[in-house]
Amino acid sequence: MQEGDYLALLTGAWTTLAIALPAIAMGAPLGLALALIRWRKIPVLGTIAAILVSLFRATPSVTLVLLVYYAVPQIGIQLAELPAAIITLTLGTMAYTCEIWRGALMAFPRDQYDAAMAMGMTRGLRFRLIVLPQIARASLPALVNEMTLLIKVTPAAAVIGLVEITRAAVRVGAETYQPLPPFLVALVIYAVIIGTLVGLQRYLEHRQTRALAI
Amino acid sequence: MQQPSEPLLRIEGLEKSFGGNKILNGIDLAVAPHETVCMLGPSGSGKSTVLRCINWLETPDAGAIFLRDQRVGCHEDGKKPMSDRELSEIRARMGMVFQSFALWPHLSVLQNVMVAPIHVQGRPKTFVREEALAMLDKVGLSDKRDAFPSSLSGGQKQRVGIARALVMKPEVMLFDEPTSALDPELVGEVLQVMRQLAREGMTMVVVTHEMAFARDVASHVAFLDQGRVAEHSTPDAFFTAPKTERARSFLKRYTRGS
Ligand SMILES: Nc1ncnc2c1ncn2[C@@H]1O[C@H](COP(=O)(O)OP(=O)(O)OP(=O)(O)O)[C@@H](O)[C@H]1O
Numbered sequence: 514m515q516e517g518d519y520l521a522l523l524t525g526a527w528t529t530l531a532i533a534l535p536a537i538a539m540g541a542p543l544g545l546a547l548a549l550i551r552w553r554k555i556p557v558l559g560t561i562a563a564i565l566v567s568l569f570r571a572t573p574s575v576t577l578v579l580l581v582y583y584a585v586p587q588i589g590i591q592l593a594e595l596p597a598a599i600i601t602l603t604l605g606t607m608a609y610t611c612e613i614w615r616g617a618l619m620a621f622p623r624d625q626y627d628a629a630m631a632m633g634m635t636r637g638l639r640f641r642l643i644v645l646p647q648i649a650r651a652s653l654p655a656l657v658n659e660m661t662l663l664i665k666v667t668p669a670a671a672v673i674g675l676v677e678i679t680r681a682a683v684r685v686g687a688e689t690y691q692p693l694p695p696f697l698v699a700l701v702i703y704a705v706i707i708g709t710l711v712g713l714q715r716y717l718e719h720r721q722t723r724a725l726a727i
Numbered sequence: 728m729q730q731p732s733e734p735l736l737r738i739e740g741l742e743k744s745f746g747g748n749k750i751l752n753g754i755d756l757a758v759a760p761h762e763t764v765c766m767l768g769p770s771g772s773g774k775s776t777v778l779r780c781i782n783w784l785e786t787p788d789a790g791a792i793f794l795r796d797q798r799v800g801c802h803e804d805g806k807k808p809m810s811d812r813e814l815s816e817i818r819a820r821m822g823m824v825f826q827s828f829a830l831w832p833h834l835s836v837l838q839n840v841m842v843a844p845i846h847v848q849g850r851p852k853t854f855v856r857e858e859a860l861a862m863l864d865k866v867g868l869s870d871k872r873d874a875f876p877s878s879l880s881g882g883q884k885q886r887v888g889i890a891r892a893l894v895m896k897p898e899v900m901l902f903d904e905p906t907s908a909l910d911p912e913l914v915g916e917v918l919q920v921m922r923q924l925a926r927e928g929m930t931m932v933v934v935t936h937e938m939a940f941a942r943d944v945a946s947h948v949a950f951l952d953q954g955r956v957a958e959h960s961t962p963d964a965f966f967t968a969p970k971t972e973r974a975r976s977f978l979k980r981y982t983r984g985s
């Protein structure tokens with residue numbers, strides 16, 4: 514492998530992150546929003562949220578990315594490969610994290626919520642000051658686990674032509690007639706990305722919760 | 728000036744059912760300023776439900792709650808329900824202490840006490856901090872201000888719960904069996920704080936099974952049975968000459984050995 518080959522793999526890593534990070538950043542809050550809609554049992558919206566979650570959870574990523582890539586232009590919106598991949602994985606992350614958030618919400622102690630109400634906190638304050646900090650901490654391991662799974666489905670984006678890590682490794686292997694070395698490098702890159710995520714989780718878990726501005 | 732006889736808190740014809748079971752069947756109760764009313768009754772008689780209806784944690788099916796002539800939960804006509812913001816405003820005027828303490832475990836003791844006055848009442852932080860520290864001092868927990876709830880004993884947790892409610896300067900305090908979850912040796916420290924509050928003239932509604940406390944501290948006693956106030960009298964009259972058979976057997980059960 515030559516310098517250019519390493520560069521190709523690193524560019525692939527960049528693409529992987531460019532898909533995964535926005536998908537996490539948008540998917541997790543959207544999942545929380547869906548979870549809240551279901552938790553509050555808002556009539557029609559709650560049912561729609563439940564159906565969406567089941568749908569996205571049931572669809573393989575490869576299928577979903579193709580669907581988004583070919584279906585969205587049908588309604589008149591031009592969509593490049595990268596946004597299509599980001600949207601797809603955002604939807605998937607939304608669906609999976611929704612279930613994580615919902616679990617944490619349902620396990621939230623009723624008396625703590627009552628206390629927040631009794632102290633005169635409005636719905637927004639109850640959520641922001643009392644519920645969110647606790648469910649975020651409780652959900653963190655499951656959320657990070659979901660993120661590592663997300664990184665591992667990014668190769669699905671190759672079907673619409675994006676060259677992420679795995680696709681880059683295939684290409685380098687084909688050009689150099691040595692498939693093994695690029696895949697070993699790819700392995701290392703995946704390990705570094707996922708190791709960073711898990712390290713971040715450890716850091717957040719051990720930090721005292723002083724996040725609240727009081 | 729308010730007439731001394733005018734109630735600070737008034738409950739009128741309160742009714743509440745859960746899943747077809749009528750739990751409250753027309754509760755009437757008035758609490759004058761500086762009074763301590765002890766609500767007694769067998770388990771399941773609806774004492775907690777009455778307290779939770781007072782600050783609208785539970786929505787009654789019928790009846791009305793008034794805090795200083797302001798209707799709680801709905802507007803004057805009794806039809807239009809209060810918005811979340813309006814409810815929050817009126818709830819903030821009533822303190823509540825829970826059997827299970829219900830402290831917020833992600834916040835330190837001091838933060839537990841400070842969070843509502845800052846965010847609900849919008850009082851300045853430095854000011855609230857001083858009041859919160861004074862409140863913790865009052866319940867004897869100054870040295871625990873940076874501790875987290877999980878490291879406290881039950882009695883300490885409950886005293887934080889009381890400080891957290893008091894710092895809001897509530898017009899009335901609602902206690903739901905504040906000592907029932909405590910080991911016997913920790914009950915005294917919590918009751919002592921409550922006695923102190925009563926002496927200082929706090930208006931209180933206390934659900935309790937501590938008969939000695941009710942006898943000594945209560946201005947009057949309301950005995951709940953089968954969804955109604957079965958007896959309403961001075962502690963003296965209630966404990967020495969209960970009028971109903973239900974109250975007599977209740978007292979026999981709860982004063983045994985004390
Ligand atoms: N949210 C609820 N849903 C259904 N039933 C309820 C609910 N809250 C209370 N109940 C029922 O209402 C009845 C009265 O409950 P409540 O907690 O008010 O009694 P209590 O007098 O406080 O009893 P205890 O001394 O055991 O605390 C009980 O039978 C209880 O099971």
Ligand SMILES: [Mg+2]
Binds near residue numbers: 774775776903904
């Ligand atoms: Mg009760």
